[in-house]
Amino acid sequence: MQALTNRVKQVNRSPMNFWERLYLPAILKGMTITFSHIFKKKPTINYPEEKRPFSPVFRGLHVLNRDEEGRERCTACGLCAVACPAEAITMESAERKPGETDLYREEKYAARYEINMLRCIFCGLCEEACPKDAIYLSETFTPADFTRKKFIYSKEDLLIPNPLTEAEKLAEAKGETV
């Protein structure tokens, strides 16, 4: 084959020399390398006792957000469900009643909000789609479970603890010690 470019570099494929054919030197060299690894730092960690820190933008388990007054931010606009390539999000909207202003931030809210974690591919598009800062992907994994049904997370599972009434739980969820 003639060369198509002037950037060709032949890989070194020289036949084995005497020492290489002897085979023992190669074994010794290999053994030296593997032996030296005994004294290196252990690269693994003992999960779940130890956990590695995730990056601040890690895409883990979903969280439905509340505002500073503990009201749900979601306005059931449905953008997250539209953006979801795995069609994992289901929701129903409802109108806010007069006495509920301390529960919901907007006039419309999600009466039902479910994410099927078995369908979800953790692509993060729902977080990107949300215009209300209501859903985001946190820095935890989805915990394992025994039945498929348990992986359909309802709104109660997804909502973060209320900062007014459940401050301790919120701090715990955020990984802060009180």
Add this chain to the structure above:
Amino acid sequence: MQEQQHHIKLPDGSIEKQTTTLNLGPTHPATHGVFQNIVELDGERVVSAEQTVGYIHRAFEKIAERRPLYQITPLTDRMNYCSSPINNMGWHMTCEKLLKIKTPKRVDYLRVIIMELARITDHLICSSVIAVDAGAFTPFLYVMQYRELVYEIYEEICGSRLTTNMGRIGGFERNFSNTAFTKLEKFLTEYPKVLHEFESLLTRNRIFMDRTIGAGPISAERALNYGFTGPNLRAAGVDYDVRIHTPYSSYEDFEFQIPVGTTGDSYDRFLVRNREMWESLSIINQAYKKIQEFKGAEAEVYHADVPEYYLPPKEDVYTKMEALIWHFKIIMGEIDIPPGEVYFSVEGGNGELGFYLVSDGGRTPYRLHFRRPCFIYYQAYSELTKGSMLADAIITMSSLNLIAGEMDA
């Protein structure tokens, strides 16, 4: 008397075979993925091999026909999952070609860094898995620790490690953080040592050489006839590289060489991939230098200025009506893409990864085809292994870097 000689009574009319049929796959440790190989064996020699694909066909091309462009990126993640950022970037660049978007230089260089990191991880897996199949498990474990460093860089940039869904049409979703650059520097200083060690364990080791030299060779002509690209074609001696022949993402700004082999056997493929990792490292170093040269406002550029396709910043969406409207339009996929037909290819971890996109002016592609290099390599498998020992057939399989996700799409 006759009855006692046979432990198994063959049904009437059946012919006794001289050869053994062996099913490699669909779930077999040697296939490293879900695809099947029905080999006909005479003793330990392969008489014929029949390939079956389709076990994890997920109809990506069909799904893509009813998805807005930005929702197709997560699908491309799942093709060659050893180097998903290359797939992501390739897809974005295809869209940019159709939409006639020009990306700023800094975006190009950032993409080059990510794509070359992905190439390193891809080759790293392939090369070390050849060793695993030849019986040497240790080098694989040593290099996997350092693949982790690359995954941490991905995690810092896009938030995910394997199925990255990285970047957007026009650039990246966010600027690279300082941590990302620190991690990149760490990788650039630590990795050469590891690669040296990896090579000194295998490249001139007699067992490894004996096992791989002459396993599954292919001539340049046959490789071209099959449509080989990437490292597997270069191992056969053809210096074809998409990065040089049709440069994309400013690859013309970089100096690097194309390693080629001579015989196209497993050893050549191993050597070519190893050499390419060194070239990739040098490209990353060059790109990182170029990025550091950007000063002031230029150093903050991480996407092209295309408000019709690139989402407005979140602060604007929360406060400004105009931005909110665009946000809705883009997410709902309500922007018609111009009619047209584009083919765009990138040098994937495995070869020429092509995207053929036809748009009839609607909101979704009219038709989308992925040119997946693995699918093409696998066609040649029976020719490559005919007459070889079964153990060599396994080495050939891993040295072609057959990845089921890419084969089936």
